[in-house]
Amino acid sequence: KAGVTQTPRYLIKTRGQQVTLSCSPISGHRSVSWYQQTPGQGLQFLFEYFSETQRNKGNFPGRFSGRQFSNSRSEMNVSTLELGDSALYLCASSLDTRGPYGYTFGSGTRLTVV
Amino acid sequence: QKEVEQDPGPLSVPEGAIVSLNCTYSNSAFQYFMWYRQYSRKGPELLMYTYSSGNKEDGRFTAQVDKSSKYISLFIRDSQPSDSATYLCAMSPSGNTPLVFGKGTRLSVIA
Numbered sequence: 001k002a003g004v005t006q007t008p009r010y011l012i013k014t015r016g017q018q019v020t021l022s023c024s025p026i027s028g029h030r031s032v033s034w035y036q037q038t039p040g041q042g043l044q045f046l047f048e049y050f051s052e053t054q055r056n057k058g059n060f061p062g063r064f065s066g067r068q069f070s071n072s073r074s075e076m077n078v079s080t081l082e083l084g085d086s087a088l089y090l091c092a093s094s095l096d097t098r099g100p101y102g103y104t105f106g107s108g109t110r111l112t113v114v
Numbered sequence: 115q116k117e118v119e120q121d122p123g124p125l126s127v128p129e130g131a132i133v134s135l136n137c138t139y140s141n142s143a144f145q146y147f148m149w150y151r152q153y154s155r156k157g158p159e160l161l162m163y164t165y166s167s168g169n170k171e172d173g174r175f176t177a178q179v180d181k182s183s184k185y186i187s188l189f190i191r192d193s194q195p196s197d198s199a200t201y202l203c204a205m206s207p208s209g210n211t212p213l214v215f216g217k218g219t220r221l222s223v224i225a
Contacts, residue, residue, distance in 0.1 A: 004157070033212065042217035043158075043202065056212050090157050096210075103213070105150075105157030 004106035018079040025093030032074040037088040120216030133190040137203035144205040
């Protein structure tokens with residue numbers, strides 16, 4: 001069974017640019033969550049989508065946005081990139097977050113802002 | 115104070131040792147507790163989850179939750195070099211709220 005696929009794996013962008021990251025969840029999984037991982041802060045929750053609706057949102061500025069499509073694939077967008085946005089962005093899918101099922105994570109997109 | 119505290123290590127042990135990894139937390143509403151393992155250049159993978167208090171065992175891994183002390187542990191018996199990774203604790207008040215992660219403990223098991 002295919003896992004969670006994130007594209008691209010690596011990305012280098014310049015300050016002020018915008019970026020779009022993509023996540024294809026495991027087939028049948030309807031919940032997709034996004035996390036930012038940095039050495040200083042660890043994993044921090046960005047947002048969660050379920051059936052194309054944002055169900056939860058973390059404490060990130062409005063420059064971070066996301067969406068989910070009818071096939072459960074999700075994208076996140078970061079506008080006006082800052083150096084501090086350099087991080088590993090992880091996508092996780094689950095059948096539903098209700099219940100102790102946990103997530104299945106992708107391998108992440110490593111974003112470097114220069 | 116962060117909601118979840120985890121010693122970042124690094125922790126280095128010889129092969130065959132018993133490893134103890136720990137997290138403390140401040141939010142008494144947490145009910146779901148999980149341990150993830152993350153290898154370099156990979157995403158975290160779920161190792162174990164526990165609901166509320168108690169112990170859970172799976173092979174060489176044992177997870178313990180002590181809600182009265184707001185303390186959770188993961189024990190690894192007969193540690194192997196393949197266990198070398200970063201271990202992340204994660205917790206949530208309910209099944210439909212996001213997980214709050216510790217920063218992770220980096221473990222090296224030396225052959």
